[in-house]
Amino acid sequence: MAAVSGLVRRPLREVTVRDAINQGMDEELERDEKVFLLGEEVAQYDGAYKVSRGLWKKYGDKRIIDTPISEMGFAGIAVGAAMAGLRPICEFMTFNFSMQAIDQVINSAAKTYYMSGGLQSVPIVFRGPNGASAGVAAQHSQCFAAWYGHCPGLKVVSPWNSEDAKGLIKSAIRDNNPVVVLENELMYGVPFEFPPEAQSKDFLIPIGKAKIERQGTHITVVSHSRPVGHCLEAAAVLSKEGVECEVINMRTIRPMDMETIEASVMKTNHLVTVEGGWPQFGVGAEICARIMEGPAFNFLDAPAVRVTGADVPMPYAKILEDNSIPQVKDIIFAIKKTLNI
Amino acid sequence: MRKMLAAVSRVLSGASQKSRHGFAMLPSLVSISRLKQSSHLGLPKCWDYSHSLKTRQASRVLVASRNFANDATFEIKKCDLHRLEEGPPVTTVLTREDGLKYYRMMQTVRRMELKADQLYKQKIIRGFCHLCDGQEACCVGLEAGINPTDHLITAYRAHGFTFTRGLSVREILAELTGRKGGCAKGKGGSMHMYAKNFYGGNGIVGAQVPLGAGIALACKYNGKDEVCLTLYGDGAANQGQIFEAYNMAALWKLPCIFICENNRYGMGTSVERAAASTDYYKRGDFIPGLRVDGMDILCVREATRFAAAYCRSGKGPILMELQTYRYHGHSMSDPGVSYRTREEIQEVRSKSDPIMLLKDRMVNSNLASVEELKEIDVEVRKEIEDAAQFATADPEPPLEELGYHIYSSDPPFEVRGANQWIKFKSVS
Numbered sequence: 001m002a003a004v005s006g007l008v009r010r011p012l013r014e015v016t017v018r019d020a021i022n023q024g025m026d027e028e029l030e031r032d033e034k035v036f037l038l039g040e041e042v043a044q045y046d047g048a049y050k051v052s053r054g055l056w057k058k059y060g061d062k063r064i065i066d067t068p069i070s071e072m073g074f075a076g077i078a079v080g081a082a083m084a085g086l087r088p089i090c091e092f093m094t095f096n097f098s099m100q101a102i103d104q105v106i107n108s109a110a111k112t113y114y115m116s117g118g119l120q121s122v123p124i125v126f127r128g129p130n131g132a133s134a135g136v137a138a139q140h141s142q143c144f145a146a147w148y149g150h151c152p153g154l155k156v157v158s159p160w161n162s163e164d165a166k167g168l169i170k171s172a173i174r175d176n177n178p179v180v181v182l183e184n185e186l187m188y189g190v191p192f193e194f195p196p197e198a199q200s201k202d203f204l205i206p207i208g209k210a211k212i213e214r215q216g217t218h219i220t221v222v223s224h225s226r227p228v229g230h231c232l233e234a235a236a237v238l239s240k241e242g243v244e245c246e247v248i249n250m251r252t253i254r255p256m257d258m259e260t261i262e263a264s265v266m267k268t269n270h271l272v273t274v275e276g277g278w279p280q281f282g283v284g285a286e287i288c289a290r291i292m293e294g295p296a297f298n299f300l301d302a303p304a305v306r307v308t309g310a311d312v313p314m315p316y317a318k319i320l321e322d323n324s325i326p327q328v329k330d331i332i333f334a335i336k337k338t339l340n341i
Numbered sequence: 342m343r344k345m346l347a348a349v350s351r352v353l354s355g356a357s358q359k360s361r362h363g364f365a366m367l368p369s370l371v372s373i374s375r376l377k378q379s380s381h382l383g384l385p386k387c388w389d390y391s392h393s394l395k396t397r398q399a400s401r402v403l404v405a406s407r408n409f410a411n412d413a414t415f416e417i418k419k420c421d422l423h424r425l426e427e428g429p430p431v432t433t434v435l436t437r438e439d440g441l442k443y444y445r446m447m448q449t450v451r452r453m454e455l456k457a458d459q460l461y462k463q464k465i466i467r468g469f470c471h472l473c474d475g476q477e478a479c480c481v482g483l484e485a486g487i488n489p490t491d492h493l494i495t496a497y498r499a500h501g502f503t504f505t506r507g508l509s510v511r512e513i514l515a516e517l518t519g520r521k522g523g524c525a526k527g528k529g530g531s532m533h534m535y536a537k538n539f540y541g542g543n544g545i546v547g548a549q550v551p552l553g554a555g556i557a558l559a560c561k562y563n564g565k566d567e568v569c570l571t572l573y574g575d576g577a578a579n580q581g582q583i584f585e586a587y588n589m590a591a592l593w594k595l596p597c598i599f600i601c602e603n604n605r606y607g608m609g610t611s612v613e614r615a616a617a618s619t620d621y622y623k624r625g626d627f628i629p630g631l632r633v634d635g636m637d638i639l640c641v642r643e644a645t646r647f648a649a650a651y652c653r654s655g656k657g658p659i660l661m662e663l664q665t666y667r668y669h670g671h672s673m674s675d676p677g678v679s680y681r682t683r684e685e686i687q688e689v690r691s692k693s694d695p696i697m698l699l700k701d702r703m704v705n706s707n708l709a710s711v712e713e714l715k716e717i718d719v720e721v722r723k724e725i726e727d728a729a730q731f732a733t734a735d736p737e738p739p740l741e742e743l744g745y746h747i748y749s750s751d752p753p754f755e756v757r758g759a760n761q762w763i764k765f766k767s768v769s
Binding site for chain 2: 036062065067068070072073074075076077078079080081082083084085086103104107108113114115116117118119120121123152153155176177255293
């Protein structure tokens with residue numbers, strides 16, 4: 001085997017999204033005394049989805065705080081702590097529960113720097129799983145990308161893979177502004193290759209910059225979070241038919257990286273957006289509106305098309321749930337329709 | 342001479358007051374040394390009245406021969422207690438210097454609020470304007486009981502606290518009139534004023550209470566022995582998030598003083614119509630509480646000292662209910678007489694006005710003369726007048742800065758205006 005080893009590429013280290021977020025938080029907790037984590041079950045339970053596993057054991061009660069079931073209360077407490085100079089990470093067990101606390105996120109956190117004329121900053125991170133899971137039904141499956149993405153003063157990021165997750169959570173924690181980190185429960189257990197630079201303690205992904213996951217020439221496919229994976233699957237299938245898709249991973253919802261999207265559309269002349277959330281007033285709707293306002297409009301050879309979750313509260317039965325979120329076949333269909341093939 | 346003065350003082354003072362006489366040094370000398378001390382400690386601007394010292398020095402010479410008392414002891418109302426064995430003391434010593442300071446501060450808040458009323462009616466102030474005249478003993482008394490390094494957060498009836506926490510009347514009025522010289526550069530308005538260790542000014546009823554508990558958490562986290570005064574009204578007291586904050590503050594022993602400023606009405610709803618229990622000082626349940634006469638600045642000060650000591654000792658949160666009253670309606674768009682009688686307002690004004698109460702105490706125990714206090718009134722009026730002039734003449738913030746202060750510590754970027762062609766630069 002020794003003779004062959006020079007020819008065999010050692011695989012890059014594989015890290016799950018869960019472990020990537022864990023690593024990112026661990027490194028930032030170590031780096032800055034002011035960073036702390038609070039939320040339901042984050043400490044002694046190791047996290048409802050085990051994302052904060054081991055952190056309480058390492059950092060103790062002062063830095064990793066279990067809260068009672070009081071979203072509005074503990075989100076407000078986290079914002080107040082940030083106003084007083086600490087750097088809290090406030091976990092919502094899922095973003096569905098953040099609706100109870102949304103006033104604190106928007107009115108107390110997002111708007112304060114502006115209202116105070118630049119006197120009072122709020123360096124806080126709100127994180128947790130967002131969007132559809134599996135079989136958890138309507139009240140536990142909503143995507144909040146559009147809701148939070150709507151508000152000036154907030155930054156909103158939506159990681160897809162492990163590299164995204166680690167780089168974005170670290171940037172979010174170091175950012176002096178309120179940042180909403182929309183994770184995805186179904187992605188937590190998925191392993192990805194971790195490039196060497198991602199293993200550094202200073203690995204940061206800039207907020208506000210999209211990534212082109214796959215170069216292509218025929219059509220631009222823009223997505224965020226778990227659907228990015230579906231887009232890449234669709235692109236693989238279409239590649240065999242001679243259609244090369246350029247797949248863009250938004251990474252950040254707000255501020256949106258329109259330059260990358262526009263440059264791509266000006267190259268491919270076609271656009272499909274893909275998201276898990278509802279269609280009306282969604283992320284895709286915003287992208288389409290902005291494409292019309294910018295230079296890329298004149299390069300479109302067909303109307304831009306959106307692939308989204310179905311316009312219904314998430315049903316429970318598997319066949320209904322499967323058809324309420326964008327599947328690979330729906331993405332392929334939309335791409336072919338746009339390209340008129 | 343001393344015996345004569347003592348006899349005179351017994352005649353002058355009522356049975357409930359005791360006073361101690363000494364020959365007062367030329368008051369201005371005492372004041373200078375204290376002022377030097379105060380500026381060294383970096384106390385908020387409102388405590389530094391050296392700018393008017395020269396004017397006062399002249400008239401002081403006239404009254405110096407009166408030989409005021411250095412201080413006097415007063416009896417104050419006993420607080421109702423909840424889950425507390427002992428409460429604040431029932432007597433307190435007020436020095437002449439402190440008395441003059443509190444008087445000036447309360448009078449400044451009073452006149453500032455009345456000026457805001459005037460400017461609002463002239464349409465120079467727009468939108469929401471919630472005035473606190475009548476409640477001066479609360480903001481001044483609370484400040485007197487804590488250190489400048491402690492923290493305070495309140496709701497939207499915040500102009501008085503903005504002043505006592507250290508901002509000038511100029512900056513406050515200019516913020517109300519929406520000018521660039523306002524403390525928030527005209528971006529915030531009446532409900533969104535911030536200062537060092539003062540976190541506003543919050544528009545959403547009740548939201549400031551978890552924020553205050555969070556500031557208290559930071560105090561404990563940093564280990565600096567600081568406390569956070571977290572204020573809310575009788576209307577807000579029924580908000581669910583307040584009970585969530587009570588629970589976590591008690592659970593984690595946060596150094597948070599919850600303060601219910603009970604002025605008997607939540608907008609147009611009297612306390613009896615809003616709360617199943619109007620014993621707001623007991624609503625913290627497992628949190629000890631005290632009910633305080635919020636019209637008596639000395640009562641408020643003592644209760645605050647007591648509460649702050651309790652929190653600093655690590656025992657956890659405590660709750661104070663200040664029973665107070667607002668002369669104005671809920672806001673400038675509320676005449677304030679549809680849900681309460683003019684007689685009630687008049688009765689409070691004549692019997693319990695906080696400024697009058699302090700004035701009577703000081704005059705009756707020879708801590709100050711009527712003329713001297715009138716002189717302070719004149720100075721305050723001038724200060725307010727000058728501030729109002731500034732607030733009316735200062736220009737509005739430049740339109741180019743509409744997009745500023747979206748994000749902190751970020752490089753400049755562009756913000757969209759009313760259509761895609763209008764862009765504003767955004768700078769941190």
